Amino acid sequence: MKKKLWLIIALCVVMAATMSLAACGGGATEEPAAEEPAAEEPAAEEPAAEETTAEEPAAGGDNLQASKDLMLDLESVKGSDGQSLLIYGESRAVPARPDDPDSLSDEDPLKYWDIEYAGRETQKEPAIESPGDGCIGKKVIAIGQSEHPYWTAVFNGATTASTALQMELTTWNPNGDLNQQNQLIDKAIAEKPDLIMLSPLDAKASAQQFKKIYDAGIPAIAYNMVPSDEAMKYVLVLTAPDDFGQFKMLGDYVANDVGGTAGVCYMTHLPGGSPYFARYSNVRAFYAENYPDMKYLDHQSPGFEAPKAKQVVADWITKYGDDLNVIVLADDSAQAEGCAQAIAEAGRDDIKVIAAGNSKVGMDLVNSGGLFAITYQSAEADGAIAIRAAAEYFNGESLDPCYYLPQAVITKTNVADYEPAQW
């Protein structure tokens, strides 16, 4: 018995030593992080928090005027890739909603109206009135999704923006756990910040989450992920990537390159989430409407493991041979690596591969020719433009229902403009 006790003690000492070593090695403060929009990786860790201490409000001066002055030079706030962080992307026109989108065929673009344009025509509850006294010194709590390098970059961007606009930002990470996210919302409400930014983990649960914040009298911004239409009633503004729009742009780019005629296979995001529809169903419907000779061949959802992605692509090449000309990927990292290797092994460099971007792995693959084109989706701007919208709210400016991130197609010719990668 004694022997066992000594063993347990010895083991604890070894563990403690290992962790201390790691702590020394990391030299690290605990850092929040999380996941690519729409959940690529779940996680499990205590919520981490980080605070950015804002500069003091302009002492004795006009806070609103000082805040507005800060907004004059938004273009100068740059991300780690040298791109402007606080610039809104272009908005798209919203077509009329069909009576029953679900009854439409899979290849009808309007079938996905409720996902693509969620919140754009929502009849909102009366917005919580802006104090109109300027953004400087305002306290904002941002609740993210989970730990993934994409989310580390999102919070980095939000932090850069809040520093530039002299707001006080706290970031929390629920590690992919909806219950934890709900607890963090309660905690945030208890802290009575001036505004809460929330990236909902679950669209269905988001209505309850935003209503709770609204009922507490705290204004809320939905960012990164589109909440449900019901949730949008309680949201000041949505800031997010326009996944549908940028994939139409990407699909259009490759279709033009291949002369509008090709056999297309799709490797999807996790089935059911909005990226699944934006990066697969949306492109398929876009081709059916605009490029009828971009023929659908197959779609598979092997997840985000390079070996599995490689096998799927190798199987496609075996099955479709020369009929396979374009592959649309939901991810420019593991899926893209697996895909590039399968294509290289088969000697089929003629196949054009496009993917959602823009991670370092994806941009390296664009450089090496493994990917034909990817979307530009700035993770840092994903956090930063929500801060800009918050600042405009505090400054008493009117807000659109939705702001998108800037969009671009990254190819071999312009990839250098977007380097170094943010994550």
Added chain:
Amino acid sequence: MLNTDVSAGGNRLFDSVKNSNFSTIANRFGVFLMIGALLIVGAFASPQFFSTSNFLNILSAVSILGMVAAGVAFVIYCGKYGDMSVPMVMAISGVISVEFMRYGLVPAICGAVVTGAIIGCINGVVIGKLKVNAIIWTLAMNFILEGLVRWSYQGNQIYPDMATEDTYQTGFLLPIMYKLDKNIMNIDLTSRAADFNGLAQTYFFGRIPLMLVVMICVMIVCFFIMSKTSFGNQLKVVGSNYDVGNTSGIRATSVVMGAFMISSICASLAGVFITSINKVGAFYVGQGYDFQAVTAIILGGMSLAGGRGNIIGVFGGVFLMGLISNILTLFGVGTFTQKMISGGIFIVVVAVNARSLRKLGRDDA
């Protein structure tokens, strides 16, 4: 009347022998019978199905799984159900190999393997000596390692070809390397990273992936350890009955520790390759391989109760998983249906194995 009885008894005996033979065949070769059946089905899937490139694709796709499964098989063989720390052993070995990669491929691989061996040793000591439940302990170890990697890298991932001043502020050993080695910033990382990333894209004779060769080597080594060494025999005894093993002069703790070390070393090798494929070291690399490995092992006829099965069966299980996926994709079957069919095949194989084991008098099946 007597004759009738004798005749009936003889028939029963004949049936029993016949059943026993079938059970023996099903138990030993069940997975290969299933592979044979699928090969026939595959012939209808595509004219290219029997091409060398298709089979190389299948084997290449399951190479990493094969390495992991070969190691986890030792844990299951010694009656410890599984090693849930495999995903994080793969991840942490991957990041360690990226850290050491700047000094060359050999230090990178050695660093990863030593890391795996240390984790396996800790798992083995705790589970073997303290008799902690293997699933619970390895799951806890997985969480601890995940926390360590995330904490150490502050939520970021590590790229083989990136080394700024900031890179050396986080990680396990990078800050120490930075302090000790004044020339570390002068190392030509581009070529080292190309070597490391090229591991997963190295081919023999222009088409046989290095990964596949390594997987086959791992399988062969594991086969000899499990079937031809006294350690393998001891594993079998400990797996069949831990207490009997302990009282018959076998150092059961050492045997269990050995099994977990082999499991972690194999996982760390797999971790190096999967990191090389992904070109990035991160905490999420390797997720899901624990359950996939157990599935392949069970498909291969190894009993979760321990002491039954062999590495050839494990190889069969791994190949079967790749084959199912290949054939279903060639038929154009969607992901959801693929999962259902794979689950159905898993149930059939396990049911046939369990039934045959019972018929052979192994009531722990």
